[in-house]
Amino acid sequence: MPTFDFLTNLPAxxxxxxxxxxxxxxLLIDLRWKGEQRRFIGIVAGLGLLALxxxxxxxxxTNPDALYWGGMVRYDVLAQIFKVxxxxxxxxxxxxxxxxxxxxxxxxxxxxxxxxxxxxxxMSAAADLIMLFVALETLSIPLYILxxxxxxxxxxxxxxxxxxxxGSFASxxxxxxxxxxxxxxxxxxxxxxxxxxxGEAFTANLAPVLVTMILIVVGFGFKISAVPFHFxxxxxxxxxxxxxxxxxxxxSKAASIALxxxxxxxxxxxxxxxxxxxxxxxWVNLMAAGAVLSMTFGNVLALSQKNIKRLLAYSSIAQxxxxxxxxxAIQAGTAQSVASVxxxxxxxxxxxxxxxxxxxxxGELVGGDDIKDFAGLSRRNPMMALAMTIGFLSLAGxxxxxxxxxxxxxFNAAVEANLTWLAMIGVLNAIVALYYYLVVIKVMYVDRGPxxxxxxxxxxxxxxxxxxxxxxxxxxxxxxxxxxxxxALTSASSLM
Numbered sequence: 475m476p477t478f479d480f481l482t483n484l485p486a487x488x489x490x491x492x493x494x495x496x497x498x499x500x501l502l503i504d505l506r507w508k509g510e511q512r513r514f515i516g517i518v519a520g521l522g523l524l525a526l527x528x529x530x531x532x533x534x535x536t537n538p539d540a541l542y543w544g545g546m547v548r549y550d551v552l553a554q555i556f557k558v559x560x561x562x563x564x565x566x567x568x569x570x571x572x573x574x575x576x577x578x579x580x581x582x583x584x585x586x587x588x589x590x591x592x593x594x595x596x597m598s599a600a601a602d603l604i605m606l607f608v609a610l611e612t613l614s615i616p617l618y619i620l621x622x623x624x625x626x627x628x629x630x631x632x633x634x635x636x637x638x639x640x641g642s643f644a645s646x647x648x649x650x651x652x653x654x655x656x657x658x659x660x661x662x663x664x665x666x667x668x669x670x671x672x673g674e675a676f677t678a679n680l681a682p683v684l685v686t687m688i689l690i691v692v693g694f695g696f697k698i699s700a701v702p703f704h705f706x707x708x709x710x711x712x713x714x715x716x717x718x719x720x721x722x723x724x725x726s727k728a729a730s731i732a733l734x735x736x737x738x739x740x741x742x743x744x745x746x747x748x749x750x751x752x753x754x755x756x757w758v759n760l761m762a763a764g765a766v767l768s769m770t771f772g773n774v775l776a777l778s779q780k781n782i783k784r785l786l787a788y789s790s791i792a793q794x795x796x797x798x799x800x801x802x803a804i805q806a807g808t809a810q811s812v813a814s815v816x817x818x819x820x821x822x823x824x825x826x827x828x829x830x831x832x833x834x835x836x837g838e839l840v841g842g843d844d845i846k847d848f849a850g851l852s853r854r855n856p857m858m859a860l861a862m863t864i865g866f867l868s869l870a871g872x873x874x875x876x877x878x879x880x881x882x883x884x885f886n887a888a889v890e891a892n893l894t895w896l897a898m899i900g901v902l903n904a905i906v907a908l909y910y911y912l913v914v915i916k917v918m919y920v921d922r923g924p925x926x927x928x929x930x931x932x933x934x935x936x937x938x939x940x941x942x943x944x945x946x947x948x949x950x951x952x953x954x955x956x957x958x959x960x961x962a963l964t965s966a967s968s969l970m
Contacts, residue, residue: 485533486542486549489557492526493592504581512579516572519584523565530554545663546605552965553599555816556732563725563823564591570831571717573933574838590616594729603652603662614641621714633713640706648693654686664740672746680748697730698794701767711787720830723790724823731797761802762896768795769903776910782845799900800884803891809966810890814883816962821876821950828943829865832858835936850923855930859918861940866911868947871904876950
């Protein structure tokens with residue numbers, strides 16, 4: 475039952491309260507600070523977001539089965555781990571953008587990042603259809619603005635309008651599905667919906683339930699860049715300012731994956747039957763099909779890319795496919811499936827932001843985002859080349875980077891769920907992906923560039939971000955893997 479005591483409810487939304495305060499602070503200092511002082515707005519926003527990531531540890535979940543704020547949110551370990559994930563993503567994005575000439579001194583940029591992070595954090599804990607959609611739009615609307623933030627670049631304007639149109643269309647389809655779900659059950663709480671559909675009062679047949687499920691999957695598929703709802707991804711990734719691309723690639727995906735798992739395991743739990751058909755079979759098959767299509771399509775098209783941001787866009791589509799392997803494995807009712815997805819998303823934030831951090835810095839100091847532009851980077855700045863190598867090896871799943879354990883846990887969860895065929899397809903796709911990641915590494919270390927003898931200096935803030943994310947990726951691939959995985963295992967009890 476929902477609880478209403480203020481002190482009991484406060485920990486469930488403490489990060490969001492902090493984000494509201496931080497957004498007001500960013501707005502205030504943006505009005506007050508002038509000239510060179512404005513360079514520190516991003517540092518304030520970034521460190522503020524990273525500090526807020528500590529709150530879920532200060533006030534950890536105490537009753538994972540309780541619903542808070544009138545049943546709108548559920549504060550359990552799954553919400554805890556994904557709140558921390560999106561807050562870290564937002565904080566690192568702000569710090570990455572500090573040294574960019576176009577974004578670094580614009581307070582409104584950081585304000586939008588903070589507001590979007592708030593939506594992502596609320597999505598991680600949403601337990602009601604109304605909160606689900608409000609949080610989704612709180613995340614999405616700032617992202618539409620951020621994608622077109624570079625007013626001097628026509629590609630950015632194009633990216634913004636495409637993202638807005640595709641996003642609005644997907645949101646409308648999803649909202650229609652949610653409205654049908656409410657019409658079928660008369661409930662908005664996710665757990666009340668499942669209870670009603672499992673009761674004798676529910677008389678609808680299978681067809682409208684499946685239509686509703688498919689409509690809702692469209693919205694989730696768009697947010698995580700899964701095939702066939704991926705069309706916006708390459709153009710938005712290439713056209714949007716690179717720090718925005720970095721944020722979209724991790725925060726939006728993390729929040730959407732958290733909500734995807736919570737929604738389908740709550741609304742269509744194991745054992746729920748419509749007539750004589752177990753409904754979970756259908757959404758598991760949808761997830762498995764999406765996994766195969768996303769992995770294969772993303773990796774195959776990434777092979778021919780010449781622009782590094784488009785390459786990472788198709789990589790992101792493939793990564794969504796790997797994540798859907800873990801979501802499909804939830805059918806077995808094992809903790810490994812949920813834990814594997816949570817661990818993968820946690821390490822993916824550091825991995826992708828490490829790669830994009832180098833791209834942002836390189837583009838600002840040198841210019842260009844084609845793969846050939848990175849020729850000779852190892853001679854111009856060995857640390858930048860090493861950071862990019864660590865990030866790409868992690869995306870490829872090569873030890874000792876975190877991506878190795880990320881893929882291992884996902885594939886193992888699929889095997890435990892008797893989806894060995896899906897795990898095998900994932901392994902084959904990982905082998906294909908290794909080629910295009912190694913091509914970029916080869917360009918940095920082997921190819922000769924026209925300015926091989928011109929060193930590149932790393933600004934202090936960027937150096938700290940690259941160093942921190944590099945160490946995090948290596949720790950999550952070695953001694954830290956078990957600790958984070960055990961934390962993720964506890965999140966599984968929230969859904970199983």
